[in-house]
Amino acid sequence: MYTSGSMSLPKGTELTHASIVSAIISYAYAADVREDDRFLAFLPLAHVMEFCTEIALVALNNVIMYGSPKTLTNNSPKIMPGTLGDAQVAKPTYINAVPLVLDRIVDGVMERVKEKSNFMQNIFAKALAKKESQETSAFVKKLIDLMVFRQAIPGEKFSWVDLNVVNGYFLRPEKTKEAFFEMDGVRWFKTGDIAEIDDTGAIRIIDRIGDIIKLDNGEYIALGKIEMYLKEHPVIENLFVNAKAGARGCVCIAVPNEQQIKKIARALKLDASRSYRSLCRHPEVVANVLDALQKFGKEKGLRKCDIPLALYLSHIPWVPSCGLVGPAFKLRRKALEFHFQDVLKRM
Template sequence: MQYSSLGEMFKTVCEKFPEKTGMMYKSGEMYHSISFKELKSKAHNFAAGLKSIGVEKGDRVLLLSENRVEWALADYAILSIGACTVPIYPTLLPSHIEFIINNSEGKVLILSREHQLQKIKEIQGKLKHLKKIILMEGEGGDDLLSWQQIAETGEKLLQKEPELIEESLQGIKRDNLASIIYTSGTTGLPKGVMLTHGNFLSNVEGSRQVISVDENDTFLSFLPLSHVFERMAGHYLALHAGATIAYAESIDTVADNLKEVRPTIMTSVPRFFDKVYAKVLDSLEESSSLKRKIFFWAIELGKKVNLYKHNGYAINGLLKIKHNLADKLVYSKLKENVGGKIRLFVSGGAPLSREIGEFFNSAGLVLLEGYGLTESSPVIAVNLVDKIKFGSVGPPIPNVEVKIAEDGEILTRGPHVMQGYYKDEEATKDAIDSEKWLHTGDIGYLDKDGFLFITDRKKNIIVTSGGKNVAPQPIENLLITSPYVEQAVVIGDKRKYCSALLVPNMEKVKSYAQNNQISFADEDELLKNEKIQALFRSEIDRVSVDLASYETLKEFRLIKEPFTLESGELTPSLKIKRNVVEKRYADIIESMYLRLRLKRFFIAWKRFFRKSICDPRFILSIFRNITPTKWGQI
């Protein structure tokens, strides 16, 4: 069925599965369930309550909250009356929140708790258009409405006007604005991406044609719903299928919540999979030699099975027997660590390391990498369960066109492409050309099978002083596969060579020091230790074997303090702001290149000196080439 709006989708699915569990949340020590019937009632009551305080079709309603049932209910309530949801990352600072509220001209702000309310109090005098604030937790007060107040008012209104929501839904079309999502941006101020009901619905419809999801599935939601990836995949797509959505308590409790909820599908960013991988390797270090051998045998066998499967060959005979044994000894235990029922992981939001992708899929945990951006609602391409190409983000999904421009930029066109940037026509014209192609800003290529490969961000491409183009992100992805490297930034634009700033995993480095009898007074002394420096050099060399000579890192520096959101070095979606990092560590970067220049100067001088001593003809050639004029200049 093709829906006219997200509100219609919500209503229809709730009525199709009234008694089934639609959402789950944890309170105390237990997870509690809410049926689809209850969800519809709660969302529609809240929607009517919003109408009672003056929210009309087209109005912007801001949503500042952590992931929770009320976030989802508020979103569907807003959409069901034709208003526009403007999500705000709960981790944003007051100054950033102020910009979004004022730029969007939001009339109503829905907050989760007191912590978020304190941020608003800091900037309340600067908010030009805001008229009402609603608090999910607690009671209302001066200029503050409670969730309960709005819901109760709405319930009474619906008793008088039972067709109120239905009438609103009939007036909403696919091309109506559903949301303005402010891109976190690695440079400059965020831009408001305008996405319609049709943008989201076309993306849900296309994704469901290539990813099997139904009402028997359970999703665990922990990525911020303010991020377009979780919004589409873990919110709209899950509901479209009639699946159950369980909300993790927080990012820190995901490991426990996986075992409690036992989901079948989970979407996440690569950092989650990196951490799972690192944890598996940690546990292997403490295992016996026999267990390690069995583990790596099973992983290598899994790679062989995947090669057969993805190329259309049957798995039978001795290979099938071995694979069943590997499942019993290794794969099943790994699966238990992520709940026991998981059948599909989907990674998006940032590039996934090929090594991580191969590991998960070889271990019997299907991990599909996809690609998209906020401006494309977001999914453009995703790998297929029965056809995965590691290092690729898969073929474009149905309804989505992709082509590669002459300069290698990935362009996309279709019903998934945004309306434009809110109140920014110039930026919209830069992003969407006259033929309706969205310029993604990413560099990549399509292979002969139509699978899309991403090289890097166009604006991130390093051009060395020798004219070589270097994509830093694939190199950084290789670096963070080292257990000793937490974060990495490759430097080299307009310079002769590439170098890197590395944030070490201090826990791992200290463990290495203890195992190798390296004494140290503090962390600073430890990181300067020659053996630790040699460790990182060897890790860089290990992951660089397949790099071109101009991509290799000639120098590196260890940065003890991690890049964080609070320090301004990360975006809310945890992407590194390169310009901020390069500016903040400019002195350290310059010291690397000074060291390189001095090193090369002394090498050149030694060669010159050696040659001049050994070969008198070399000295004579210098004198012959110096004219009287040049002697005068000397």
């Protein structure tokens, strides 16, 4: 299997048969799959988690239904207005998910919540706060799921599977030596992630070492962290933040939600016959989205130096086949920088 190539060229990882079989058995044992469970598959089989999961589910004789990340929810970019997304049609009880897909599900749910009355929005906000609290009992959380969240979120369970550490990188001994080491007889892998331990003792991955950039004022910014927060805005489908060492600040290139862009165009009273592509190039639309992102970033607690100074809207979705994202929709920074090099120079 090959890595996503988010920071450099994809590297082949040497997975053993024992590692794959171990992952399949672990999933079958830990996921607690029932005979009547329904699995919605939308990640490519080039993604090792999806590969192992589907083999396990075939062995367990479970139903597997196939969808697409671009048609997953009612608000997905390839779903016509008024029609249902894959999750609503399939009604799965299990899915595998990656962060970007979860962000899109959250965006879809929040859009539905905004359509409700102020009273129902307050109920949802209080239920969510209660569900997230460490002090809320499991029984109360189940009641909240049944009474509130089952009405908004398709599906019941999300599952992840951890795989054994690989042998190394295929035909890349220098990279293998950099990333793997032994200490006290135990083999370790340097992931390149930056993590923090919260008050509950849980470890949270918050950024990548290669994503830390020093600006001209001496401040450091974390590109991945900025992307993580700004992607939560309902206008954004995907987003890439870029900055060079010594720059005045960062800029971003985003793939917007087509329906949201058309909604903005109507609010700006632009010509209704304009294409989605032309709207993405329209200065007023770009300025409107940039202003919304800047305000949203401040609301999320981003510092002044974290806020993007400029924005470019890309009308073409970033999918694995275009080479700008990996199988799990992780950004391929080098590929994005090369593809948008002329845009970045102008920004």
